[in-house]
Amino acid sequence: MKTIAVKVRVGAPKTHIKGIMADGTYKIDVAAVPEDNKANLELIRFLAKEFDVAKSDIEILSGQTNSKKILRIQKNPT
Numbered sequence: 001m002k003t004i005a006v007k008v009r010v011g012a013p014k015t016h017i018k019g020i021m022a023d024g025t026y027k028i029d030v031a032a033v034p035e036d037n038k039a040n041l042e043l044i045r046f047l048a049k050e051f052d053v054a055k056s057d058i059e060i061l062s063g064q065t066n067s068k069k070i071l072r073i074q075k076n077p078t
Contacts, residue, residue, distance in 0.1 A: 001073070001074040002072070002073045003070060003071070003073075004024075004070070004071050005023070005024065005025040005069070005070055006025060006068070006070075006071060007027050007068050007069075008028050008039065008068075009027075009030065010032060010033060010034045011032075011033055011034075012030060013029075015028070015029060015031045015042055015043075015046045016028070016029055028046070030042050030043050030046070034065075040060060040064065043069075047071065051073055057074050058071055058074075059072045
C-alpha cells in the first residue's frame, strides 16, 4: 500500500505528470473537466496505468472536490 499526495490541474490538453514538488506531491495535468466526477475518474485511470494496478486499487482519501488530493494505491492480493 502506498499513499501519495497530488495537485491536479484540470482541463489540460493531455493527462500527464508535470513533476514532483519539493514535499513529494505529484503535480498532474488531467485532460478532463471537474464536472460529474470526470476529472477524478481520469486521474484514477491514469494513475492505475502508471502504477500498473487496477482502477479499483486506487482510492481518493481526501480532496474529492479539491485540486489537492491524498490517494491510496493498493494492489489486490492475487
